[in-house]
Amino acid sequence: MPSLDRARPVPGNALFRPRRAAPEIPANPVPEHRLPFPTGFSATQLWGALGLSVAVCTMLLWKAGLRVDLLRPANAPYFIGLALTFAVRPALARTAFRWRKPLSDGAEYVGLFTAMALLGAVSTYPLAALSHGFADAPLQRIDEALRFHWLAWYEMVAAHPSLQLLGAAAYQCIYVIPAALLAGFAIRGQRRDAHHFLASFWLAALITLTLYLFMPAVGPLSYLWKGPIPYMPSSAIWQEQLIPVLRAHRMGQVNLDQLRGLVSAPSFHTASVVLYIAAAWRSGPLRWPLIGLSLAMLVSIPVEGTHYLADMIIGAAVALAAVLAASKLIGRYGTAAPAA
Numbered sequence: 001m002p003s004l005d006r007a008r009p010v011p012g013n014a015l016f017r018p019r020r021a022a023p024e025i026p027a028n029p030v031p032e033h034r035l036p037f038p039t040g041f042s043a044t045q046l047w048g049a050l051g052l053s054v055a056v057c058t059m060l061l062w063k064a065g066l067r068v069d070l071l072r073p074a075n076a077p078y079f080i081g082l083a084l085t086f087a088v089r090p091a092l093a094r095t096a097f098r099w100r101k102p103l104s105d106g107a108e109y110v111g112l113f114t115a116m117a118l119l120g121a122v123s124t125y126p127l128a129a130l131s132h133g134f135a136d137a138p139l140q141r142i143d144e145a146l147r148f149h150w151l152a153w154y155e156m157v158a159a160h161p162s163l164q165l166l167g168a169a170a171y172q173c174i175y176v177i178p179a180a181l182l183a184g185f186a187i188r189g190q191r192r193d194a195h196h197f198l199a200s201f202w203l204a205a206l207i208t209l210t211l212y213l214f215m216p217a218v219g220p221l222s223y224l225w226k227g228p229i230p231y232m233p234s235s236a237i238w239q240e241q242l243i244p245v246l247r248a249h250r251m252g253q254v255n256l257d258q259l260r261g262l263v264s265a266p267s268f269h270t271a272s273v274v275l276y277i278a279a280a281w282r283s284g285p286l287r288w289p290l291i292g293l294s295l296a297m298l299v300s301i302p303v304e305g306t307h308y309l310a311d312m313i314i315g316a317a318v319a320l321a322a323v324l325a326a327s328k329l330i331g332r333y334g335t336a337a338p339a340a
Helices: 043-064 073-092 100-130 136-145 150-158 161-171 173-187 191-212 220-224 238-247 268-280 284-304 309-333
Strands: none
Touching: 043 100, 043 191, 073 100, 100 173, 100 191, 100 238, 136 220, 136 309, 150 161, 150 220, 150 284, 161 173, 161 284, 173 191, 173 268, 173 284, 191 268, 191 309, 268 284, 268 309, 284 309
16 A cells, blocks of 8 residues: 655645745736827817818919919908907917817817818819819719619709708708717817817818819709709709819909809718718717708708719718728827816
8 A cells, every 4th residue: 555655745846835926917907008098189180181281272273373362351251250260269278167178179170170161162173173074974874874863853853842942951951060060079078079070071072172183074954954944953053164164264263252062073962971970970969860961961962962873972982981091090190188
């Protein structure tokens, strides 16, 4: 029978050496080197993007032989309005006003959005002057392949005044929805969501203007409709009237109070709908009302915007790309929120 002495622990034997106590691991380990969660862009980045937009717009105007008269009285309200909007934050910076933060943020958001929209609209004029040909024929062929009959839509609206009123009102929501979105983001302190929306709008405008240079069009009303026009939509037929004048260099000045939409493809109204729905999804109690208005605007676009269905599909694709790109940008280059 084997001896039990062999089972006794032998001093110095690693098998029986007492283990050291394991170090305590915190419940939620956070690496000290981890950067704060980005909640938006810095002021330098925002103003840099706006400055780049101004520089590009100025270069395009010079290239096309166009200019904006900064001293023209009718242009003054736009510059004064933007200046006052951007002056709200520094004016409230040293006050103890209860609504200082949302007012400052809201004014900055609206100012940036308005400046980008204004620069984009102005840029369509030199781009139209530098463009060649028209893309209506291929765009219409795409509609035919998709079995979309623009004339049928137009004739239905032209025959019903109630549809005209509803369509025109829905089409103008392109100005109402972003104001509500940005105001809501400012009140609820959603800085990241506001900056994401602004970045996606800026990128969508940049992509739209780039593509517009290669696919200018007069729109389906001018291209398809023959004879007297029974109902003039909101966007009218400015492409047909202004693009040839700009290309012939018979227009040398762009007036801010007379800006007209010249982009047919891609449809920026459609791109805006996608951007608005993506932003509205994070807008709390405003979500469903703003999504409803956005969908109403979408239905109005073919007639009120005189857009081919092809225009709208391209515009939606532009917006989706812009939303994804804005998410990447804010995740990589975003910064933490500044102290209130």
